[in-house]
Amino acid sequence: xxxxxxxxxxxxxxxxxxxxxxxxxxxxxxxxxxxxxxxxxxxxxxxxxxxxxxxxxxxxxxxxxxxxxxxxxxxxxxxxxxxxxxxxxxxxxxxxxxxxxxxxxxxxxxxxxxxxxxxxxxxxxxxxxxxxxxxxxxxxxxxxxxxxxxxxxxxxxxxxxxxxxxxxxxxxxxxxxxxxxxxx
Amino acid sequence: xxxxxxxxxxxxxxxxxxxxxxxxxxxxxxxxxxxxxxxxxxxxxxxxxxxxxxxxxxxxxxxxxxxxxxxxxxxxxxxxxxxxxxxxxxxxxxxxxxxxxxxxxxxxxxxxxxxxxxxxxxxxxxxxxxxxxxxxxxxxxxxxxxxxxxxxxxxxxxxxxxxxxxxxxxxxxxxxxxxxxxxxxxxxxxxxxxxxxxxxxxxxxxxxxxxxxxxxxxxxxxxxxxxxxxxxxxxxxxxxxxxxxxxxxxx
Numbered sequence: 001x002x003x004x005x006x007x008x009x010x011x012x013x014x015x016x017x018x019x020x021x022x023x024x025x026x027x028x029x030x031x032x033x034x035x036x037x038x039x040x041x042x043x044x045x046x047x048x049x050x051x052x053x054x055x056x057x058x059x060x061x062x063x064x065x066x067x068x069x070x071x072x073x074x075x076x077x078x079x080x081x082x083x084x085x086x087x088x089x090x091x092x093x094x095x096x097x098x099x100x101x102x103x104x105x106x107x108x109x110x111x112x113x114x115x116x117x118x119x120x121x122x123x124x125x126x127x128x129x130x131x132x133x134x135x136x137x138x139x140x141x142x143x144x145x146x147x148x149x150x151x152x153x154x155x156x157x158x159x160x161x162x163x164x165x166x167x168x169x170x171x172x173x174x175x176x177x178x179x180x181x182x183x184x
Numbered sequence: 185x186x187x188x189x190x191x192x193x194x195x196x197x198x199x200x201x202x203x204x205x206x207x208x209x210x211x212x213x214x215x216x217x218x219x220x221x222x223x224x225x226x227x228x229x230x231x232x233x234x235x236x237x238x239x240x241x242x243x244x245x246x247x248x249x250x251x252x253x254x255x256x257x258x259x260x261x262x263x264x265x266x267x268x269x270x271x272x273x274x275x276x277x278x279x280x281x282x283x284x285x286x287x288x289x290x291x292x293x294x295x296x297x298x299x300x301x302x303x304x305x306x307x308x309x310x311x312x313x314x315x316x317x318x319x320x321x322x323x324x325x326x327x328x329x330x331x332x333x334x335x336x337x338x339x340x341x342x343x344x345x346x347x348x349x350x351x352x353x354x355x356x357x358x359x360x361x362x363x364x365x366x367x368x369x370x371x372x373x374x375x376x377x378x379x380x381x382x383x384x385x386x387x388x389x390x391x392x393x394x395x396x397x398x399x400x401x402x403x404x405x406x407x408x409x410x411x412x413x414x415x416x417x418x419x420x421x422x423x424x425x426x427x428x429x430x431x432x433x434x435x
Contacts (some may be wrong), residue, residue: 004198004257010250 024067048163050145052172059130060145061108064170066096067135067143072138074120084137087112087120097122097133118157121160127151134167143170197347197379198259199224200245205253214240215251216403222396224260225335225377229384229394229410233423236401238383239271242350245381257348267346269337271353271383282402283336284321287312290340302348304343306433311339312429315365330357335365342369351382355389367393 007013045051052064073095077085090098091112097104098112108121108130122133131147136157143166154165162169200222207215211342213238222228230238244251246268257263265367275281281289281296287308288296300308312318312376325333334357341349353368373380390397391410399405399413399422406413406422 002259002261002263004259004263006245006247006255006257008250009248111270 026125045171045173048159049116049169052112053168054171056145057130062103063097063107063110063130064135064143064145070095070098071135071137071141075141084120085113086114096141105160114152115157123151123153134162141164144168145170195422196260197225197349198257198264200243200348200379200381201254201256202259203250203254203256205244205255207237207244207249207251209240210250213402215244218400218404220398220407222312222381224258225379226376226395227374227380227382227393229382229390229397230400231236231384231387231390231397231422232400232405233408239352240399242352242381242399243266244384245350259347265357266340267342267349269341269349269351272330272355273325273337275325279324279326281325282322283312283317283325283328284308286336287323287340287343291343293433301305305361307343308339311342314342314369314405315339316361327424329359331362332357334358335362338369342393345376346378348379349381351380353383355384355386363389387419390414 007173045055049058054066070090073093074090075086087098089099093099097107097110104110106129108124108126110124110130110133112120112122115121117137119137120133120135122135124130125134127147131145132151134144134146134154134157136142136144144162146165146167148166151166154162154167156162159169171173202218202220205215206213218237218241230241232238240249241248244255246266270402284300285296288294288300288304291308292301292304294301299431309318315338317332319333319338320328320332325336325373328336336356338354341351355363358366371382384394391414394410396408397410397413398407399418401422405420
């Protein structure tokens with residue numbers, strides 16, 4: 001003889017099961033998040049540097065990008081002739097930002113000159129539109145920016161001297177914060 | 185559709201004890217302190233008007249309603265199987281499901297589209313034979329008449345053999361031949377000691393076939409052998425719009 005009591009449906013125990021299931025799902029999801037999480041690497045640029053994406057305005061970004069592209073041509077031309085090509089020659093060949101065209105005017109109309117065999121300097125008559133640029137050609141070519149209205153030809157081209165006279169190095173960083181993509 | 189619960193097999197059906205069972209859905213009282221008992225191995229009929237709570241009582245018995253009160257099954261041994269035959273089956277008439285498919289879906293674990301399982305095929309054949317549907321096994325369910333469909337429903341209630349059988353108006357659509365089949369089945373169940381709970385509108389059939397009958401209209405209006413309880417005066421009370429209290433109906 002056995003007595004089986006019919007339990008009411010929809011009573012507390014079913015709510016309890018649902019809550020337990022919710023708890024289980026949250027626990028599993030939480031543990032997966034805790035297990036798989038990656039800490040975001042926050043990279044910051046030094047005080048004497050500018051981030052190419054965040055710290056430049058549109059005109060400066062355009063000039064910076066053009067300089068990076070034209071740098072390859074400059075290096076090729078140097079291999080051919082042994083000397084750095086003159087800005088006038090580059091302008092003639094139509095290489096931005098040396099060429100005189102509508103975009104170079106709208107980007108501040110820089111006056112480009114070659115400093116010895118080491119660097120190209122583009123002085124900006126309109127620092128509000130875009131600062132003055134300096135493209136150093138060395139083992140590691142890099143770009144410097146000076147937003148002071150009185151920017152002039154730097155006497156010395158090493159880092160410390162450039163810093164002293166108000167130049168800042170433009171650096172590009174590839175991190176997830178900018179591109180929102182994983183780079184594995 | 186079937187509420188057959190596999191527990192273990194015993195020789196005889198359970199007794200059922202309703203003790204002050206109430207059921208309220210939303211704010212509508214469906215059952216009001218229902219107390220009666222069903223003897224083990226008996227054929228117990230439930231009668232009453234539409235909306236009187238008969239089907240709800242059955243669903244309560246099957247554990248599908250949030251009832252109050254105590255409801256227990258007293259099995260003679262270990263708890264056994266409960267079979268359920270619903271009132272009707274709702275599905276699209278164009279559904280390409282044959283009688284065999286339906287029986288397979290109801291009675292076996294293997295998906296119905298993979299065909300009848302070899303284990304239950306003999307039982308299904310026998311059950312369909314008992315309800316006289318053996319020669320219509322390949323017919324679409326939608327092409328069957330209401331009575332034939334109800335026979336198929338009865339057949340699925342036979343597999344596996346239950347110890348407590350709950351029937352929700354099994355005769356409502358049955359034709360004469362179907363009614364005879366049902367009476368034969370009822371006799372078999374009684375001989376096997378199966379407890380049968382049976383909702384029925386046909387009071388003549390109840391009087392002829394049931395051992396005990398309970399009149400239900402939100403509350404129990406009468407409970408006893410059909411010869412004594414099914415008097416014209418009681419039936420008037422039972423099918424009146426406002427059910428009177430238990431006492432006056434019995435007086």
